[in-house]
Amino acid sequence: MKWVAFLAMAALTVAAFLVPPAKGFPEPDLARIIFFHLPCAFSTVIFVLFAAYCSWRYLATRQMVWDFRAAAASEISCGVGVATMLTGILFSKVQWGDWWSWDPRQTSFLIVLFLLGAYFGIRMHFEDDILRARVAAAYSTLMLLPILFLFFVFPRLPQVLKVSLHPSTTVQTGAFTNDYKAVLVSIFVVLLAMCIWIYKMHVRTSQLEQLLKDRHGNLENYSDGTTAHRVDRNVPVH
Amino acid sequence: MSSPWIAEISAVFRKEVKSELRNKSATYASFMLNAVTVFTLAFAFFGRKLTSEAATGMLWAALLFAGVGTLTRVFVSEEEQGTADLLRLWSRPHAVYWGKALFAFVLMTATALVVALLFFLLTGIQIAVWQLLCMTLVGASAALAGTVTLVSALIARGKNRGTLAGVVALPLLVPLVALGVSAVRVAVEGGTNSLAPGWSSCGGVWLYTLLVLATAPYQFAVIWGEQ
Numbered sequence: 001m002k003w004v005a006f007l008a009m010a011a012l013t014v015a016a017f018l019v020p021p022a023k024g025f026p027e028p029d030l031a032r033i034i035f036f037h038l039p040c041a042f043s044t045v046i047f048v049l050f051a052a053y054c055s056w057r058y059l060a061t062r063q064m065v066w067d068f069r070a071a072a073a074s075e076i077s078c079g080v081g082v083a084t085m086l087t088g089i090l091f092s093k094v095q096w097g098d099w100w101s102w103d104p105r106q107t108s109f110l111i112v113l114f115l116l117g118a119y120f121g122i123r124m125h126f127e128d129d130i131l132r133a134r135v136a137a138a139y140s141t142l143m144l145l146p147i148l149f150l151f152f153v154f155p156r157l158p159q160v161l162k163v164s165l166h167p168s169t170t171v172q173t174g175a176f177t178n179d180y181k182a183v184l185v186s187i188f189v190v191l192l193a194m195c196i197w198i199y200k201m202h203v204r205t206s207q208l209e210q211l212l213k214d215r216h217g218n219l220e221n222y223s224d225g226t227t228a229h230r231v232d233r234n235v236p237v238h
Numbered sequence: 239m240s241s242p243w244i245a246e247i248s249a250v251f252r253k254e255v256k257s258e259l260r261n262k263s264a265t266y267a268s269f270m271l272n273a274v275t276v277f278t279l280a281f282a283f284f285g286r287k288l289t290s291e292a293a294t295g296m297l298w299a300a301l302l303f304a305g306v307g308t309l310t311r312v313f314v315s316e317e318e319q320g321t322a323d324l325l326r327l328w329s330r331p332h333a334v335y336w337g338k339a340l341f342a343f344v345l346m347t348a349t350a351l352v353v354a355l356l357f358f359l360l361t362g363i364q365i366a367v368w369q370l371l372c373m374t375l376v377g378a379s380a381a382l383a384g385t386v387t388l389v390s391a392l393i394a395r396g397k398n399r400g401t402l403a404g405v406v407a408l409p410l411l412v413p414l415v416a417l418g419v420s421a422v423r424v425a426v427e428g429g430t431n432s433l434a435p436g437w438s439s440c441g442g443v444w445l446y447t448l449l450v451l452a453t454a455p456y457q458f459a460v461i462w463g464e465q
Contacts (some may be wrong), residue, residue, distance in 0.1 A: 059460050114409040121405045125396035135392050138461045139406065142388065145449055149413045159420075159435060 002197055008190045012183060019179045025167065030094045037087035039188035040080045041109070043195055045151055047077035048112070052147075055140035058133060064210060065203070067133035070140055071123065072202035076195050078116045085109060096165050104160045108150040115143045129210075246329050250337020257315075258341075264315075268308040272353050275300050280360035288361050290426040294419050297357050301378070301418075302411060304349050309342045309386035310403040313394040322394070331459035335387065339451070342383035350375045350382075366428020367436070374421040374440045381414050381447040388454045391462055417442040 016035040021028035051073035058066035088106055093099050100106070122139050126132035154160060176184070258265060279296045288296075316322040325334055354375060358365060365371055389407040393399050417439045424436025 111409055111412045114412075118406045118409050121402060122392070122396070125393070125398060125402050127397070131395060134461055135396070138388075138457045139392055142454070142457055143410060145446075145453065146410055146413045149446075154413065154416070 002194075005190055005194050005197065009187070009194065012187045012190060015183050016187070019183055020177065022176050022180055025095055027094050031091070033087050033091050033094075035184055035187050037084060037091060038184060039191045040084040040087060042188055043191055044077050044081040044084055044109075044112070046192070047073045047080065047195065047199075048116070048147055048151075049144075051077060052140050052144040055137035058137040059141065064129070064133060065207065067137065068203045068206035068210075069199075070137060071206065072199045074116060074119055074140070075202065076199050078113070078120070080191075080195065081109070081113050081116065085113060092165075095167075101165055103165045105155045105164060105166045108154050112147055112150055115147060119143065129213075243333060246333035247337045247340065250325075250329060250334055251340050254312075254338060254341035258345075264311060268304070268349070269352075271307055272300070272304045272349060273356065275303060276353055276356045276360065280357065283361065288363060290363070290423055293357075293361060293363050294422045294426060297354060297422065298415050298419050300353050300357060301350055301375075301382075302408065302415060304353050305346055305379075305382040305386055305411075306404055306407045308349055309346060309383060310390045310393070310399070310407065312338050312342055312387050313390040314399055314403075317394045326462065331462045332455050334462065335391075335455045335458040339383050339387045339454075342387045343380050346379040346383045346386075347376055350379045363426060365425060367425045367433060370425040370433070370436050370440060371422060374418055374425065374443055377440065377443040377447050378414060378418045381443065381450050382411065384447065384450040384454050385410055385414075388458055391458055414443065414446050417446065 012035075016032055022031055022034075025031040051070045054066050054070035054073055058064075058070060085106075088109070089099055092101050092103070092106065096103075119136060119139055123132055123136050126135055155164065155166070279300055283292075313322070316325060329337075351372075354371070386407055389403065389410070393402045393406060396402055421436050421439035421443060424433060424439070
């Protein structure tokens with residue numbers, strides 16, 4: 001299945017260079033980076049929200065699997081978030097003339113990455129698994145409020161819309177042809193499938209690590225290998 | 239809210255005030271840090287005309303660091319002194335949170351007003367709309383108190399708490415700063431532009447505060463009750 005996804009992504013990458021360029025951009029040919037920028041941005045939003053949901057489920061059920069899911073979803077969102085940022089920076093340089101233009105959407109996305117960074121900072125600073133899971137879950141649900149603000153409210157504020165360089169109007173006024181949209185949506189679907197595949201692998205790895213840790217920590221209960229037996233030995237007392 | 243709740247919350251609040259009065263070194267250190275921060279920021283622009291945009295940005299940077307620096311010790315000190323378990327046994331999580339957050343709010347409001355007055359005094363910037371400035375600072379202090387109290391509880395048992403506090407709290411407060419900067423800028427500029435955007439940003443600060451205070455006690459109860 002994974003090979004199908006890889007081949008589909010390769011084919012779509014080629015297709016991204018074959019469709020006619022979108023109108024309304026200063027450099028229409030170089031605006032093709034949108035094919036990867038937008039799917040990465042959408043995937044980031046999906047995985048960030050899913051991570052918050054998993055964290056909430058962990059707090060409600062206290063099952064470690066939800067913590068593994070939250071951590072995996074956060075890592076995926078951080079990965080695609082960094083990809084969004086890098087492709088956005090390239091777009092910014094080519095279309096707006098600067099690597100960093102302090103565009104409100106660009107800036108709010110960077111803050112979301114900072115929040116994700118803080119989430120991983122928390123995970124690194126707690127050694128106890130249960131405490132780490134609980135604190136990380138609480139932080140993940142806590143950061144949902146600023147994330148929702150940064151993703152959905154802040155870019156739509158009238159004073160922000162006025163100064164934003166993001167080509168939202170260009171996109172909404174039909175700059176993309178149907179072929180363009182088809183490639184864009186296909187890349188998004190394939191990227192999402194790849195992210196879900198990596199996510200599942202990550203969760204499975206965490207579960208196996210936990211199983212291994214449990215077995216090492218509870219030798220008495222481990223029936224397959226060497227069991228810790230009670231040893232009676234005479235000890236001289238002087 | 240029933241009277242046992244109020245009694246519990248006020249007891250936690252009084253305990254915080256007494257602890258603060260008993261050990262003044264933390265308050266003194268915070269005051270000195272804030273004073274030096276504001277002085278350094280103002281000194282960087284000595285002899286130059288400071289624009290309202292730059293001034294409000296600098297003021298909010300000072301307030302943010304003052305808030306995080308001052309308030310993160312709320313729960314960290316409990317863990318360091320070994321009194322956290324006693325507090326857990328003695329009081330319900332919601333009462334602990336509200337008592338601590340109330341104390342943090344009083345401390346932060348006083349800090350914010352002192353920092354702002356000192357900043358405007360040193361930079362020579364005139365305030366056009368005092369009411370807007372005060373309303374924004376009080377609302378922001380409540381949001382800072384609510385957020386940083388929760389963050390303090392989160393990191394209280396972690397490693398390298400000092401560094402972690404800043405890393406965890408600052409990104410959470412960025413939306414608040416964005417709204418606060420917009421409101422204070424209008425409070426400084428006053429009549430040159432319409433006041434409506436300033437008041438709407440101030441409303442945003444209070445809305446953010448309400449959302450934080452509506453959710454934080456529940457998140458606190460989850461992490462506090464079982465530690």
